[in-house]
Amino acid sequence: MAIKSPPPPPSSFFVQTFLLLTLSLSAYSFAFAAPSPSPSSSSLYATFLQCLTQQTNSSSTQLSTIVFDRTNASFSTVLQNYIRNARLNTSSTPKPLIIVTPLQESHVQATVLCANTIPIQIKIRSGGHDYEGISYISDEPFIILDMFNLRTVTVDIASETAVVQAGATLGELYYNIWKKSKIHGFPAGVCPTVGVGGHLSGGGYGNMLRKYGLSVDNVIDAQIVDVKGRLLDRKSMGEDLFWAIRGGGGASFGVVLSYTIKLVTVPEVVTVFQVERYYEENSTDLVVQWQQVAPTTDDRLFMRLLLQPVTSKVVKGTKSVRATVIALFLGGADEVVSILSKEFPLLGLKKENCTEMSWIESVIWYNDDADYNSGAKPEILLERNLNSASFLKRKSDYVQTPISRDGLEWIFKRMVELGKVGFVFNPYGGKMAEIPADATPFPHRAGNLFKMQYSVNWDDPSPGAAQNFTNQAKRLYSYMTPFVSKNPRSAYLNYRDLDIGINSFDAHSYQEGEVYGSKYFNDNFQRLAKIKTAVDPQNFFRNEQSIPTLPSNTKA
Secondary structure, three states, X not given: OOOOOOXXXXXXXXXXXXXXXXXXXXXXXXXXXXXXXXXXXXXXXXXXXXXXXXXXXXXXXXXXXXXXXXXXXOHHHHHHHOOOEHHHOXXXXXXXXXXXXXXXXXXXXXXHHHHHHOOOEEEEEOOOOOXXXXXXXXXXOEEEEEOOOOOOEEEEOOOOEEEEEOOOEHHHHHXXXXXXXXXXXXXXXXXXXXXXXXXXXXXXXXXXXXXHOOHHHHEEEEEEEOOOOOEEOHHHHOHHHHHHOOOOOHHHOOEEEEEEEEOEEOOOOEEEEEEEEEHHHOHHHHHHHHHHHOOOOOOOEEEEEEEEEEEOOOOOOOEEEEEEEEXXXXXXXXXXXXXXXXXXXXXXXXXXXXXXXXXXXXXXXXXXXXXXXXXXXXXXXXXXXXXXXXXXXXXXXXXXXXXXXXXXXXHHHHHHHHOOOEEEXXXXXXXXXXXXXXOOOOOOXXXXXXXXXXXXXXXXXXXXXXXXXXXXXXXHHXXXXXXXXXXXXXXXXXXXXXXXXXXXXXXXXXXXXXXXXHHHHHHHHHHHHXXXXXXXXXXXXXXXXXXXXXXXXXXX
């Protein structure tokens, strides 16, 4: 169905409903039990549905199947299906007034136009893995534009490209590539339920980043709906906006509908391995050597390092820190054993530690929800695991100078004292060091040895537990100050962390945005703000950490 052109000044229909909506939205409660009948929700639903009907030339009966207000029996299910952090799924968590689940492009265009006319804030959700839930939470009246129905993946092996819609998952992307070719893949995350839209718009990385760079380094086109409801591709949006939505967070600029990606080649046989060492087994020296090797070794080799406070299996009854190296090598076992026997002797890697497999099998092997040893098949990558969430908190840092042995010993003691927060070290180097810092909004390239993720999960649903474990993460983050990047202390956008700054969008919006923006984007923040000002000057597309517009006295 064709979308109508953007509307003229408000019609009598909108004038008639404006006062009703103003009154109903002002009555919105930020901490209501979910879901219950609400006059504000019902009023908005009727108005919104009528607007969608006008904009799409569809019947209200057709559209009512994709628009859910809080009186709808399916509202809670639709909302909770893609909440991936249980910490953000409580009775007091702010809920949307409406959820729109588009089935086609025109539904997205109409939703943007209608929400902008009313006006009401839109939150855009593709997979729901935002660690702070800003794709489905707000402290002002809002609706969710939930993209999960827009999940088509079209693979063209002849051109070695694929077009993938924003609501598809990484698992669906990998599966569709595998169906067409056993020697192609794509460099993106290891969690198969992550949504493509959020992953790629924030940069995206996986265990092939040292060979092929980030996901966005392999994006060649995109489709986006802008604030005027226009459907734009790379040519019509222009190079500035295309640059911005490849690592700058798409939700600041519009609604990304799809990305066109360049596939990469993978060998018929790859190798994976996992090796553990406890503190009592000299894990400290292993980590010292890992820092020297992981960012500089053969770029086909990605060695992730996990550090976790655990109960020792070596000295019973004592607390310890376990180091786990989890790796993918784009080649055979004999070759990677030979490489690491020379470069990383403390790992002590032997061929019996390694497993050779196909690339798609390595995707399954990395998947925590799949049991590779029990014969899981590629079809498991199509499972979305709806309404599955754990309580969690994440933070990030970048390390540019190796941490000394004494420094590691001190850090390990702090980890044991705190009790639960662990680290995930992801090595850079290789292709990451070759791409300029301003090639995309993601700036963390040459000069960064590895990225750190602070990771803590828990099961206790009580508010006290959440406060305890989030405070543990904050304390460890504070302890790490001497060892990480400075001026700014950098962070990774897709490891969303509201602790580093929130925008209230008042008179100081740009300055507030600069606080977190400089951490996520370094020197690229200013260009992002200029693009934001050019394409969305009224700041319709916004969230707690979106790109702000330039101050009114600044020229774009």
